[in-house]
Amino acid sequence: MGTILVVCASPSARSTTRAALQRAVVPRLEHLGHDTGWLSVRDLPAAPLMAADPTAPALQRAAAALDSADGVVLGTPVYKASFSGLLKVFLDVLPRDALGGKAVLPLATGDSPLHGLALDFALLPVLNSMGARHVVPGCFLTTRELRADAATPSTLERAADRLHTAVRAAQVGV
Template sequence: MSDIVVLSGSPSERSRSDLVLRHLGTLLEKEKLKVTHISIRDVPQEVLFYGKYDSQAIQEITSLIQNAKGVIIGSPVYKAAYSGVLKALIDLLPQDVLQDTPVLPIMTGGSPAHLLAIEYTLKPLLANLKGQNLKGVYLLDSQINKESLENPIIDFEILERTRKQLYYFIQTVQKQQTAVLR
């Protein structure tokens, strides 16, 4: 069982969103948390296209998410919202798949004009799945170096904000687990 599930909604093979999510996963592992990465690219296309909610792939993803202590969900901004393939996957998951689970939303985009996409599109979707939304982070493409695997966030200010949100996420997960154990 994973402590944290990191779900990437980017359909691109070389994605800034994926780089940021992988970096966050590495930071979580340094904090001794077990992390499982799921990419929308790992889900068979026919499962998404034909809405096979009862497929083995969807059952496995559902189980991973429901058993996680926390979830990080990231997506690039497409047409002022999260990716369509992420929505296709979300539509196949149970309506309460994130029940009381701390969720850290992450979005990347090419323009500051899409800053509110996280607030108006991704967070409401996660709340509908009964997730406990945290503030989240929006990163501009220009703040991410696609060539750097170790630390792709090149803007110091956004790097610090991202780390701050990640450590708040960790604290929230730990507090929730302590409360459950009581």
């Protein structure tokens, strides 16, 4: 069906973003028949990330995983009205066309519903500049929604379904 790389760009060890990805998005994509890969940017070595050194072996492996994926989920917390700095330094170390031809699902978590604007006004321009073939409508959940847990799985599953549809369309040349 296609390979989806799920990227978690939360700097926190106990992360609501990570939990949302692992509890709902990954299982849904696998249920739909996708192979999934997992990349926690937090676990990459800080020195080459901060130095934007794409020759570091760990960053080369991360770039190769991204390159071989048909689709990408980018999960990030929103801090101060923008996506995480960890995601930014990761995207900065990648080649300019690293998302070329890929379907991308941005997923963000934050404290205020207004933080959802970061997907369209902060992250989307970066994804477009990196050649994303199709950025599917993103998914934003507040910390409160994630803690309530009632509607969260279906919201996240619908987001995963949108990525699935975009990857399938790309595979058949639509």
